[in-house]
Amino acid sequence: MASIELRNITKIFRDAKRKRDLLAIDNVSLSVEKNEFLCLLGSSGCGKSTLLNMIAGFEKPTEGSVTVGGKAVDGPGADRGMVFQQANLMPWLPVWENVAFHLRLKGWRKADRRDAAQDYIDMVGLRGFENHFPAELSGGMSQRVGIARALLLNPQVILMDEPFAALDAQTKMDMQEELVAIWQKQRCTVVFVTHSVDEALVLGTRVAVMTSRPGRIRELIALDLPRPRDTTGPRFNDHKRHILNLIREEGLQQRQAAVA
């Protein structure tokens, strides 16, 4: 049974102010198997976040249906952990309270929450920053708190919206390795949004290349490359060339459409 099933999803944003409707997602169907690591690849504004938000339950599709684990999605829930494009940490809580926020909601005692948070704080390399407040963290550090917070939910599905976009090359590589290790260990399903071809190829078991607005799935590419991925190997580069060509064609069509 598929873990996530998108059936004929269309999303139209009604723009009341400008009296204009925006077709953000156009008839997307996609199914993600259990334990799959799917990378959604597309240019800025093509609807990646919108698609992810519909799986998370923050947005409702205008048409079509979303099911996760066989159940129709009708709102957000702790079975789907999300790492947001902006970290979205509670600014009034220190790092460890942010990581353990879910346990606070479940009514755990403070000492237990603190213990449970520590593993995840260590996992994302923030030991020593437990008592810092979000205003005292760098962008990349905040993002890592957001990742720890989603992992602590121990969800079946993790949704990640360009979580590493703000990180430097070194930290990004470390975090990517860490993420793959966690995914292999926890046997969860990951949907990972990115606009970096390399990142998609390093992480994914499959890559969904999206078209620019309105968002559609242009091509689904299965990656059977061994891990850890060799970013200089010929097969990696074959995939990369192929995807870059798709993107180039896409850009060309866009410009022609704009001229016509």
Place this chain on the structure above:
Amino acid sequence: MNMTGQGIRAMTALSKSWERAVVPLFILAAWEVFSRSGFLPAALLPAPSVVLHTWGDWIFGFDETSQGNTGRWLADALSSATRVAAGYGIAVVSGVALGIAIGWWRWVERTVEPTLQMLRPVPPVSWIPLAIIWFGIANKPAIFLVFLGAFFPILMNTIHGVKTADRNLIRAASMMGATEQQLLRHVVFPAALPSIFAGLRIGIGAAWMLTVTAEMVAVKSGLGYVLWDSYYFLRYDLVLAAMASIGLLGYATDALIKVLMSAALHWQHGSTLQSREG
């Protein structure tokens, strides 16, 4: 040139408090000189030293310069403070609760807010006649007025705080399985807290203003009553002492709220303009 950093800091702190004191000290000195010059009858503008003397007697009761009020300051201050505490307390609880409800639920906003917006422009002081008819001459009309004065600033600021809460934080919390009640308690309320405190500080000012007004008109005790009563007996030294007392208590309660605020909002430290003031 071997001053320690600590020494320098202590020196600048000292010179800073001097800076603050210069203007008030100058005014007091000029006032003292002016009053003693005999330019105006001494009873009309008592010198600061005279006011201080009367004030001292009002507080400690050493020579009955404040006549019937001698030694009664604490009782007067307490009865004013009690009215402030009661009216302000009711305003805080109801203003914050209603403000969160109005900010969060559209249907509450639609049903309740129009009525409140109609009542809001009516100055609290203009309620005095009705307050006296309803509650008589005692504590109750004063508490009612204090409540009215503090309620609206607290309410409006709470509504504002709730409405400007970051939607993404609410998303993050509901992603972690928060129920509506948990969202209100763990996200919306703390997010609105900076704005709520702004309302609390405006509210406490209004609370003192209205206690004093009520005591001048509708109550027979408290600092405001002494102030108005002394005016009838041409005791301007007592009037000034009462004014100073009210100012001082107002300042103290505001300082208390500021302490509570910086404790509750310590997480803002370093992230806002205000926190830079040190």
